[in-house]
Amino acid sequence: MTWTISPQRVFSASPVVPVMVINDLDDAIPMGQALLDGGISVFEVTLRTECALDAIRILADTFPQAIVGAGTVLNTAQYDAAVTAGAQFIISPGFSITLLKYAQQKEVALIPGVATPSEMMTALEFGYTHLKFFPAEANGGAKALAAMSAPLPQVTICPTGGISVHNLEQYINLPTVATVGGSWMLPKSALDNKDWVAVAQLSKEACILVAELKK
Structure with missing residues (x-):
């Protein structure tokens, strides 16, 4: 599969991926x-709201220095x-098998969600x-x-869901983890209150914390 921007680049471009x-x-x-x-x-804009697609368009046009992506994509139409x-x-x-096969032929990388070793094996297949x-x-x-990915060292993971400053350390230094996703910098x-100063400060603290944990 040849994608315009590789998943490797997406995972390495930012210490955390904001949801x-x-x-x-x-x-x-x-916000951007x-x-x-x-x-x-790296921005993951979830397709959970009516304006999500317009937001992706605006962010991509306004911030060419950022890598803007879409999250919560459920099917080929989305x-x-x-x-x-x-x-x-x-x-x-x-993921569905339909979505996996579809994205194989496209230019934009798909990062499938997994929750079990069997799903990791299917994605690898x-x-x-x-x-x-x-x-x-x-x-x-x-x-x-850690237990699931130990026998599958060829996978590279971005864990997302319930991650915050309180448990970040548990994830960030796992051998298969390259970055983490979360929304704690967007409370x-x-x-x-449209307090963008607070968002910037929380984002800065998140990046510093990841850097310190990786030392």
């Missing part, structure tokens, strides 16, 4: 700027819609080595991920 749920389109640019100001340059909007990578919470472990905490957390209180 962005954008309800107000006017928030897209200031705050994340960039804090050192985060894959195409996200790519048309400007998404440079696609993340799914799980189709050539997908960079995966999202989701929902991480609900599936047993870092201890479970509801800051978004409701």
Whole structure:
């Protein structure tokens, strides 16, 4: 599979991948700027809101220095819609065989979601080595991920779901973990108050913490 931007680049470009749920389109640019100001340059905009595709389009046009992707992609129609909007990578919470086969032939990388060793093996069978472990905490957390991925060292993982500053250390130094996804740098209180300074500060702290944990 040859993709315009590889999953390796997506995973290595930013210490953390923010899970962005954008309800107000006017928030897209200031949210993106705050994340960039804090050192985060990979954006996962989830397709959970009516304005998500428009937000992807705006972020991709406004911030060419960022890698803008779409999350919560469930099928091939959503894959195409996200790519048309400007998404440079696609993340799914799980996968279907149809979606795996479809993305194999496309230019925009799919990062499938997995929760079990069997799902990791299936993804590998189709050539997908960079995966999202989701929902991480609900599936047993870092201890479970370590056990699942131990016999599958060829996978590279971005765990997402329930990760915060309180448990980040458990994940970040696992051999198969390259980056983590989360929304703790985008707390509801800051978004409701449009406190982009707080978002930038939390993003900066997240990047510093990851750097320190990896030493």
